Amino acid sequence: MFPWRVGVPRDQTSGLEKWEAPDPAEWIPRGYAVVNIDARGSFKSDGDIHVYGTQEGRDGYDSIEWIAQQSWCNTKVTMAGNSWLSTTQWFIAAEQPPHLCCMAPWEGLGDYYRESICRGGIPDHAFWDVLMAWYCGPNQREDVGAMVDKYGLWNDYWEDKKPKLRNISVPMYATASYSTGLHTEGSVRGFQLSRSAEKWLRWTTTQEWHDIYQRENIDDLQKFLDKYMRGIDNGWEKTPRIRQSMLGYNRPSVVNQPASIYPPADFHYHTLFLDAGTKTLNKSKPTSSSSATYHAESRTDDGVAFVHKFEQYTELCGISKATLYMSTDDHDDMDVYVVIRKLDKDGRALWHQNIPMKDLPESTTPEQIPNENVWRYIGPNGRLRASHREVTQESLDGLSQEEYHKLMGPAYVYHPHTSRQPVSRGEVVKLEISLWPGGIVFDAGESMSLEVKGRLPILPEFEGLGDKVVNHNVGRHTLHTGPGHESQFFVSLREGQ
Template sequence: MPLKVGSVDVLQSSLPPPEQDDKYDNAHHSVTVLKKGHRKNQESAPFQTDTVFEKDVQFTLRDGVHIRADIFRPANDAEKVPALVAWSPYGKTGRGFFCLDLVPGRVGVPKSRLSGYEKFEAPDPAEWTARGYAVVNVDIRGSWDSEGDLFWWGIAEGKDGYDVVEELARLPWCNEAVAFVGNSWLGISQWFIAAERPPHLKCIAPFEGASDIYREIICRGGVPCKAFLRFLAQQNFGRGKQENLVSMIEKNSLLNDYWADKRANVSNINVPIYAVASYSTGLHTFGSFRGYTEAPTKHKWLRVHATQEWHDLYQQETNDELQQFLDRYTKGKDNSWELTPRVRVSILRYNKEPIINHVFPAWPIPATKNEQLYLCPNEMLLNVPPSAESQVSYKSDVPFMQMDSDPEELKFEYTFRDAVYLVGNAQATLYMSCLEHDDFDVCVQLRKIDRNGKVLQNINIPSKDSGIQDNDVERINSLVYLGPSGYLRASHRALDSETSILNFPEHDYTEQRKVKPGTIVRLDIGLWQTGMAFEGGEGLMLKISGHSMTLAEFPSLRGNESMENFGTHHVHVGGSTASYLTIPLVTT
């Protein structure tokens, strides 16, 4: 039966069989005791306690489909333990395409820190069994040897997660408490699963995860962004089919039932949340903040770190703090976790060490002052608009590589007199036109400038961890953060009041309103959340172009993205078309 979501027929593609992965180890149930000190290989971290490794445990979903998981749990059966679920299609236990070796320097996480039994982006069983937890590495529906077809998030995946939570809670070693932990897909899925409210789900720890796939990943601002998801889909294995999100956005880029299903109903989440976010991801920043902000639970915490999600996940202090949270809500320990500040935000200084865990009373930050800076024809940003109308222009259809060196990018600069923090969402309000086409894609970005006028880059992984000097770091998004970005297709300029928030206008993606060539239209473009520190004499740069200025996620993706632009874009400034930038400032 063809897959259908609401009124929309879903396009699917066949998956390559698991045997094509060189780390595939067949599907058969087995139980092994890994003794304390056991190492997968000489480079790996040892297990710190005797651990039962149960491979290919089957779970039955409500429609009769069977999926598989590997379970690691303390060998001491005297005490029942909570289950920490790692949920994704990337492979159960150290197999699959994705691993830290894909990134130079392994994002500062040496092989000796991990056991090699960890699922990609998930807690390490050797670490967590010693802390008194079971780690459950799930191959989700349709992946590897799990039956069915692979869902890419949505309500259906949330229901699958519900079923696994409830079956886990009934296992004899489990204390009937289940939690989810992990990055990326493992974080995204938590918003959907928690929204289904499985009774034995006690808390979630989404360590960076988008919560609206359409608006945040594949069609930001109504601009289809296909390269990364196409790459991601090519790395999956299974015995059936998977949703083809790229074909779906190519078939119809408008918001419909299918894409609406991929916005998590976080307002239905009622369990404690320990949400982690960063600025360094081009995928999860906005969704992490949205999930935290919109979830109505009273027991929620937000920590914004200064590095990169995989690096942060495996730090000792991260594990220690995560255990405090989990101990409180899966074991009922009275450990004063509730005294942890509700909002801690790291602020990047780029040319100095970041400010870590700055405590704020809430998010968004209550004392924020929004300041407007007006674009001027001399490439400056000023506090007052130019009186005369004029325009500046760029060619919109040049090739681009996303290496921070592409041509045809307008640059407007502002110098701060005093020290200040820019924390939150900025917004660009631009009056623009194009003579050659009836639609156009616009990209904006903020950058930091030092006192000498140098445009700075933030190195995400400390060199003491990566062993790589800053000048030698590969310029990819996981390793280098440039600044927050925003996108908008002009035909989607109409606002959507229901999903818009302060300084981040969202738009009506259900229809397009084409632009008569040469007509000046107002574009309200929100930029993702950021935290940037400026000293007196340092500067801010606003960049505008017809192409993405964020670094590519992987080197192989450079030059693979495209925009539907033609001709020259004109940015109108001054007079009745005074384009401006709104920035959220917090005094130091």
């Protein structure tokens, strides 16, 4: 499924490591014990398998407190790992186990409903159906796919699968990447919204499984752990709070640029207006009304694209927002997808290679790179079901709205998903769609393309998954621009080198 071990040579790990976890053969000589826990209901563990939520958090609490009492433990316990092993950290740390002294969530989603299985209010459990089929245990397992089909609106079940980030206060070393269809927003929310006073975020330019086993990253993690687990005065606190990276696609990426806030202070938000008549994104508003239509249920219709050419070197960083005025004559709902593409100077759409060519077999060519999201990153994307278009303020304990907006930025949109507002046929409705955090470098003469379409705009995570994704759309969608329907794109840019 994942050829060439995603660029991690076989002799770079021992085989003792669990999936997406630190390698005991690497960490025991560094002075650490590694405990890999079979979660409730998995393999020979008692009980039923739970998918995230309070139960996993409490089980993690119990595990940490048991570990702290063992004779080989100095009473200090941490957590580390990718994906599920990162996601569960949000829930476990929120339970505040007394002997958890720090955490290293290296890419993990947070709000399971909003960030994955029903992102934008659109049920999408294809990935989770495949993943859950791999799970094994003696008893039962939650059927999250059946749950989202039956309970498509927000309720207490989904609330339980949203981590209480404001309960997290331990030191944190988090990572985030763009090359995932699962974790980017959760990584940013966990870092930004936790109460931890001592926390660091490193943006990566490679895929998470490749990143976790690189020697320089292992050494970096040890420096963090030595500081908090062993009390070593090693200067870790001088590490930049944020190390920002942005993808170059067809040029070198910007890597580990120091910053104190996200996005960095020298980025500024710009409003670009969509013009359906010229298919462009412009700083000036179009003077006449126009529209563009695409076939939303088609597997081959690529929707409509709006292009903005950069006259000088420009970097994009942060969460973006598309405000679109949409209608349909064919149904009472629309599932709308948006994505930012980088175009070269000849207008060709590019993709970023998530595994460096230097780490692949010598004879590998770009054409041999699998056509999947693990390997090829398209761009920042967002989605929204029109009947879920209501917008509200997210309320978090001990955080004012002013502080919240400072942390999440002016482009972040929070939908309650608590009720359905059908669209009348022909009615033009306003859709506010946040795009996941992006980081892209544009040279002068290159362009940014905002694509709007009726199907998933990124590649499937792995082979065969694309055929399992359901398109719920019916008929055609029309996007309106110009006076009265000022569709626009709100994006954070830094212009000039």
